[in-house]
Every structure is written in C-alpha cells, then in structure tokens.
Amino acid sequence: xxxxxFTIVRRDVLLAMRRRTDVLTTLFxxxxxxxxxxxxxxxxxxxxxxxxxxxxxxxxxxxxxxALERLFENDYADGTLEQMLIAxxxxxxxxAAKVLTHWLLTGLPIVLIAPLVGLQYYLPSEAVVTMTQAxxxxxPVLSLIGAIGAALTLGLRGGGILLSLLxxxxxxxxxxxxxxxxxxxxxxxxxxxxxxxxxxxxxILALIFAPWATAAALRISSE
Amino acid sequence: MTLKINWFKYASPASFYPLAGxxxxxxxxxxxxxxxxxxxxxxxxxxxxxxxxxQYYKIIFIHxxxxxxxxxxxxxxxxxxxxxxxxxxxLSFMMSAxxxxxxxxxxxxxxxxxxxxxxxxxxxxxxxxPRLTSFLIxxxxxxxxxxxxxAIDDTRRSDRASALLLxxxxxxxxxxxxxxxxxxxxxxxxxxQRSGLGKIEGNILFxxxxxxxxxxxxxxxxxxxxxxxxxxxxxRNKDWVAQLPEVAQ
Amino acid sequence: xxxxxxxxMGGYGAYVWVSFGATLLLMTTEILLVRSRRRAVxxxxxxxxxxxxxx
Numbered sequence: 001x002x003x004x005x006f007t008i009v010r011r012d013v014l015l016a017m018r019r020r021t022d023v024l025t026t027l028f029x030x031x032x033x034x035x036x037x038x039x040x041x042x043x044x045x046x047x048x049x050x051x052x053x054x055x056x057x058x059x060x061x062x063x064x065x066x067a068l069e070r071l072f073e074n075d076y077a078d079g080t081l082e083q084m085l086i087a088x089x090x091x092x093x094x095x096a097a098k099v100l101t102h103w104l105l106t107g108l109p110i111v112l113i114a115p116l117v118g119l120q121y122y123l124p125s126e127a128v129v130t131m132t133q134a135x136x137x138x139x140p141v142l143s144l145i146g147a148i149g150a151a152l153t154l155g156l157r158g159g160g161i162l163l164s165l166l167x168x169x170x171x172x173x174x175x176x177x178x179x180x181x182x183x184x185x186x187x188x189x190x191x192x193x194x195x196x197x198x199x200x201x202x203x204i205l206a207l208i209f210a211p212w213a214t215a216a217a218l219r220i221s222s223e
Numbered sequence: 224m225t226l227k228i229n230w231f232k233y234a235s236p237a238s239f240y241p242l243a244g245x246x247x248x249x250x251x252x253x254x255x256x257x258x259x260x261x262x263x264x265x266x267x268x269x270x271x272x273x274x275x276x277x278q279y280y281k282i283i284f285i286h287x288x289x290x291x292x293x294x295x296x297x298x299x300x301x302x303x304x305x306x307x308x309x310x311x312x313x314l315s316f317m318m319s320a321x322x323x324x325x326x327x328x329x330x331x332x333x334x335x336x337x338x339x340x341x342x343x344x345x346x347x348x349x350x351x352x353p354r355l356t357s358f359l360i361x362x363x364x365x366x367x368x369x370x371x372x373x374a375i376d377d378t379r380r381s382d383r384a385s386a387l388l389l390x391x392x393x394x395x396x397x398x399x400x401x402x403x404x405x406x407x408x409x410x411x412x413x414x415x416q417r418s419g420l421g422k423i424e425g426n427i428l429f430x431x432x433x434x435x436x437x438x439x440x441x442x443x444x445x446x447x448x449x450x451x452x453x454x455x456x457x458x459r460n461k462d463w464v465a466q467l468p469e470v471a472q
Numbered sequence: 473x474x475x476x477x478x479x480x481m482g483g484y485g486a487y488v489w490v491s492f493g494a495t496l497l498l499m500t501t502e503i504l505l506v507r508s509r510r511r512a513v514x515x516x517x518x519x520x521x522x523x524x525x526x527x
Binding site (some may be wrong): 262266271272277278279281282285286289324325328331332335336339340342343441444445448449451452455456459464465469470471 | 478481482483484487488490491492494495498499502503506507509510513514516517518520521
Binding site for chain 2 (some may be wrong): 156213223
C-alpha cells in the first residue's frame with residue numbers, strides 16, 4: 001500500500017515540476033489577492049492587522065480551489081484515471097497520494113510564504129507563528145475536502161465556478177477557526193490552543209473520510 | 224404480505240405517477256384548511272402584543288414554519304438520495320430532485336422573513352447573526368445541489384453525484400452551524416438560549432404548529448406536482464407514458 | 473380592533489404583510505411555474521408520439 005502511495009506522489013510531483021508554471025501561478029495568485037486588499041481597503045496599520053486573519057484564509061481558500069480543477073483533469077484526459085479505477089490497489093490510497101501532492105504544490109508554498117503576509121499586514125511575531133501553524137493544519141483540510149468537489153465535477157463544463165459553488169460553503173469551518181486562531185493570538189488573554197485542537201480534529205476527520213468520499217465520487221463520475 | 228407487495232409496486236415511476244396525481248388534491252385541501260385555521264388563530268387568537276415586542280411579532284407565524292420547512296426538506300432530500308444510492312431506485316432520486324426547488328424556496332423565504340424580523344426587533348436587516356448566516360449557507364447547499372444536477376447531462380451520474388454532494392453536505396452541516404454559532408471555542412457554552420417549547424403560550428404554540436403543518440401540506444403539493452413532471456420527462460420513451468390520457472389524447 | 477388598526481399592525485403593517493404576502497406570492501408562483509412546465513412537457517410528449525417517438 002505504501003509503495004503505491006509513494007509512487008504516485010513521486011510521479012505527480014515530477015509531472016508538476018515539469019510544468020512549474022502551474023505551481024507558481026497558484027502561489028502568485030495567493031500573493032496578488034493578499035496584496036489587493038490593502039489597495040482596496042486602505043493601508044492603515046490597525047485596519048490591516050484586524051483584517052489579516054480573514055484575508056489570509058480567504059486567499060488560501062481561493063488559491064487552493066483554483067488548483068483543484070487540475071487535480072484529476074490530466075489523468076482523466078489521458079486515460080490514467082480509468083486505469084486507477086480498475087487497479088487492484090485501493091482507490092482511496094491513490095486519491096490520498098494525489099491530494100498529498102496537491103497540497104505539497106499549493107498548500108505548502110502558501111504556508112511557507114505566510115511570514116511575508118505577516119510583514120505586509122504589520123502582524124506581531126506571535127501572530128505570524130500562529131498563522132503559519134494554522135495554515136499548516138488547515139490547508140491540507142482544504143485540499144482534502146476540495147478533492148471531493150473536484151471528483152464530483154470531473155470533466156464538466158463550467159467546472160471551476162461550479163466547483164467553487166459546491167466547495168466554498170464546506171470550507172467555512174476551516175475559515176472561521178483558522179482566522180479565529182490568528183485573531184486570538186493577537187489578543188492578550190485569548191487562548192489559541194482550542195483553535196488548534198479543532199483544526200487538528202478537522203484534519204484527522206478529513207484524512208479519514210475525504211479520500212473515501214473522493215474515491216466514491218470518482219467512480220460516480222467515470223461510469 | 225399485501226403491504227410488502229404494495230411497497231415495491233409503488234417504487235416504480237409508472238405506478239407512483241397516478242398515485243401522486245390522486246394525492247395532490249387531498250394535500251391541497253388539507254393545506255388550504257390548515258392555512259385558514261392557522262392564519263385566523265395567528266391574528267385573532269394570539270395576544271396582540273408580546274411584552275416588549277409589538278404586533279410585528281406575528282411575523283414568527285410565517286417565519287418559523289418556513290425555516291423549519293427549509294431545514295426539514297433538506298433532511299428529506301438526503302434520505303431519499305441515500306435510499307437511491309443504497310437500493311438503486313430511480314424514483315428515489317427523482318423525488319430528491321423534486322424536493323430541491325421547494326426546499327430552496329422556503330430557505331429563501333426564511334432568510335427574507337428573518338431579515339424583516341431582524342429589522343423590526345433589532346433594527347437592522349442583516350447582522351450576521353449565527354442562525355441567519357447558517358441559513359444562508361443552507362441556501363448555498365441547495366443551490367449547489369441544483370447546479371450540479373443541471374450541469375451533468377447523464378441522468379445516472381447526475382443523480383448519484385448530487386446524492387453524494389448532499390450526504391457530504393449533511394455530514395458537514397453540524398460542523399458549519401457550530402463554527403458559525405461559536406467562532407470562539409473557548410467561550411462557547413454561553414451562547415445557547417434554550418427556549419423550551421413547553422414555555423410558549425398555548426395559543427401561540429397552536430398557531431405556529433398549525434401554520435407549520437399548513438406549509439408542510441403545501442410542500443407535498445408542489446413537490447408531487449414537480450415529481451410528476453420529472454417522471455414524465457425521464458420516462459418519456461416508455462409505453463405507459465404514451466398511453467396516458469393526457470398524452471394519447 | 474378596527475379594520476384599519478388590523479392592517480396597520482401598530483405601525484408595523486408593512487413588515488408583517490410583506491412577510492406573509494411574499495410567502496403567498498412565491499408559493500403561488502411556484503405552483504404556476506410547475507403547472508406551466510407540465511403543460512410544456514405534455515405538449516412535447518404529444519408531439520413525440522405523433523412523430524412516432526424517435527427519442
């Protein structure tokens with residue numbers, strides 16, 4: 001089971017590295033969205049500090065969603081997906097591998113670039129640390145849940161917009177608690193621990209259920 | 224023995240179609256009657272004002288029923304979709320599809336009456352109150368379902384994909400509701416104001432329940448009518464459709 | 473309570489009647505829409521039947 005997992009991760013990462021623009025576009029989208037808010041709302045320090053938690057998470061949501069369309073697209077187009085469906089290995093494992101790759105290429109870069117956002121939004125250092133940790137826990141959940149939507153909308157016209165319509169409501173808990181964690185870290189007496197426990201719980205639940213639901217969705221979409 | 228046969232008999236679109244047709248007038252009559260009683264009771268048998276709340280409180284007699292229906296119908300949709308996935312019955316999926324627009328309608332009305340209620344009692348049309356916000360999300364879930372349904376041409380894939388979406392949504396609704404209600408996990412418990420049904424004045428309770436039943440009966444009417452349309456469209460190649468009085472002429 | 477008092481609902485008449493009215497309006501519209509869709513479907517079925525039901 002693990003060999004399948006790692007083979008797929010390696011394969012997908014290699015494929016993505018060959019088309020590095022895909023990875024970079026998502027990252028730059030995140031940076032652009034984050035940079036747009038001060039331009040639109042005004043660069044007053046306190047305002048920026050105040051909206052930073054929400055802005056970071058919304059930008060992360062949108063960036064993650066943009067990249068989701070391509071999660072299964074290439075394999076669907078060239079027939080690899082069909083092979084995966086009839087392969088003896090568990091489809092959930094294959095899905096988990098693909099989602100991990102997706103996160104490595106979209107979520108992880110966002111986590112790594114987060115300190116830059118902290119700089120742009122005048123965040124204190126505890127907040128930046130919290131932000132990185134929260135994104136670390138939350139972005140995999142976004143990839144996992146998003147994969148379900150990507151599988152359901154496989155090959156449909158209007159795919160991207162439809163995908164957002166389906167997935168964004170489901171992202172709300174991650175948004176609320178992820179942003180809440182960062183906001184709490186900026187308030188003297190607010191404990192951040194409960195937020196991390198919740199985000200951690202979401203991650204565990206998503207790891208258990210999302211690949212299975214995605215596999216079911218893939219079967220439905222490919223019949 | 225007879226009951227079992229009847230159940231499977233009506234699980235086919237061909238036999239359910241005429242049955243639904245016969246049921247519609249009865250539900251319509253029940254709905255009209257319940258509305259008459261409910262409206263009369265709401266406006267004339269309940270107190271004119273309610274402590275600090277003036278006559279506008281009467282809005283709850285339409286707000287509460289439509290909200291309950293919005294939530295209830297989503298649940299019913301999930302059940303029918305699940306039945307369809309488990310037993311592979313086409314009619315269950317058709318039923319789920321028939322419910323969606325009505326459920327979305329009531330959810331929208333719930334938001335509208337909720338906003339009006341907010342305006343009268345708190346002074347603002349919208350204030351991201353957790354319940355209103357969760358209800359807005361419910362509307363998104365309905366719309367997502369209908370969008371996915373219409374985006375997929377192949378009926379089988381469409382039914383099953385929407386069913387899966389509903390089930391995923393259903394699993395996440397408690398989490399979503401909780402996160403909106405309780406954005407600060409450290410001090411969550413204080414937010415729940417339990418207003419037990421037992422404490423509501425008798426006439427008010429009766430009026431609310433009657434109106435809820437009235438709306439529920441109405442939903443049967445619109446859903447069954449829509450279901451018959453869906454059956455006709457999907458089964459258009461079958462002989463029994465060609466032999467229907469309205470078609471064969 | 474006089475009729476005019478009833479309609480004004482202590483000054484909140486607009487809110488109350490719009491709430492009930494919108495509900496009635498939308499429910500009626502829903503039924504009308506379903507009815508008209510039925511007519512369209514039946515009409516199409518008749519046409520298909522006459523054409524020998526190609527599909």
